[in-house]
Amino acid sequence: MLELQSFTNGAQNVLVSVPDFGSNPTKLQMSIYVPTKLATSPAVILALHPCGGTGTGYYQQTKYASLADTNGFIVIFPSAGHDNNCWDVATTKTLTHDGGGDSNGLANMLKYTIDKYNADPKKVFVTGTSSGAMMTNVMVATYPDMIAAASGYSGVAAGCLAGSPGSSPQTADPTCADGKVVKTSDQWKSVVKAMYPTYNGTYPKFQVWHGTADTFVNYPNLGEEIKEWEGVFGVSWNKNLTNSPQTGYTQMVFGDGDQFLAYSAVGVGHTVPVHESVDLQWFGIT
Template sequence: MLSSFKISGLAALSLLSLSANGALVSVPNFGANPTNLLMNIYVPSKLATNPAIILALHGCSGTGEFYASQTKYNSLADTHGFITIFPSANHDNGCWDVASTKTLTHGGGGDSNGLANMISYTISKYNADPKKVFVTGTSSGSMMTNVLAATYPDVFAAASGYSGVAAGCLAGSPSSSPQAADPTCANGKVIKTSAEWTSVVKAMYPGYSGAYPRIQLWHGTADTFVSYANLAEAVKEWSGVIGLTFTKNVTNTPQSGYTQMVYGDGTRFIAYSAAGVGHTVPVHEDVDLKWFGIV
């Protein structure tokens, strides 16, 4: 859905013009790209041996280049030696497709397929660790984060989504953008049981019997654009998929006004409720890196 991240054409061109090692660069050919996504990659000058990869996904009307400039992942990459990928969705008002059957199916030829291929390219080219591949995103990017965790659980080890919706919430919508999407999902009106959500996820990769990524979710209680009610649905979805029950709330974590909701022992699934925060919850990069196990 809509994000506050927007960028002028001039600024985007300026960022794309950087080509030295340790700068965000465009990758025109990364393999099969069925929906014509744009790939931008940041490889730090001091790259770790068998580095980790973070795929970071912008919100609607945004770009990968601008999302990179608005987050701290690249500066943290300089410190810790991991690789970042900041792709761009150049269709549907700059929103990721989280609605079509193609993108909601493993190997289906949608946006999720192209993003997974960016990961395969990066692992091969930079000898990255396939067990240390992570995904995060804001708004529409968070929606795709959930979709990728469902469609490519064998690719991603962990995920952190900000102000999104459950994987499959927008299934069947004519669009994924706020201008044309069925508003039922964004308004928090798609309600399912945990078992029903689990079936939705399992259907995206039929026959898969392995583990699903560690999931961390964030949502603001004052979000009226992507309703806060969607956090409860995503919690039902991933607690069901991973097979965990609620354990406890930890208040004022990681900061004042935020409540950490712990499931199981807190190592596989947690969620953050941000009191009074609208759309979107600010990115907490340091918390993400701890969740991913990079620091």
């Protein structure tokens, strides 16, 4: 049974801005949702908005906050105020562990939250949509030692946009979004490993989602994500489960399914709707 505690240090059940969470090299904005009834050593979810979005918008568009009320976890809803409100997934700084980019600032938000709320450092999770899913891939690659599990909706492989002049539809090299950055599994693995070359531990369990009718971040990007994480985890395709978690969706299981899953949604465009309850199960919160 989930043990909840009343928490009175700061505002609860509202989204609160955190102006100072430590080093913030790219001037990101941090907002946090802390439920009134907080679990002992709570889990933390970093929820990343799409291009053009904000943390406040993602807070309103998703069910993570209301589920936090029930399950006692904390949700961070950050905002990227640059490049058309898209997360930087292109520069060397963000594609490097502690490199001084967006990924570094997001990691510092997690560290701040763990320290302030006595959160469980083994229950830190990341999720996001579109640009947020692209950054979810990057966070898994750059901070695997901080994150336990992740879920990305309609994103691209970590490093797909490396070297692009920007990360938004207005500024990016379109080759990646068009699904034309194609690498082997071993090549993608090398891309991930180069982001944190001294790390020799395990990587966070990861599930990725993509719609077959996505013509904005084209569907072939799912195949590249799959190759990337197959390589990192050392797993290969095992089986498909049709109509899972709902009609028209196919769950692709890799290895024993404990490390990596992919979901293909027939006829779904950009973006795949967030499946919060599936995420919480994957994270081990429910």
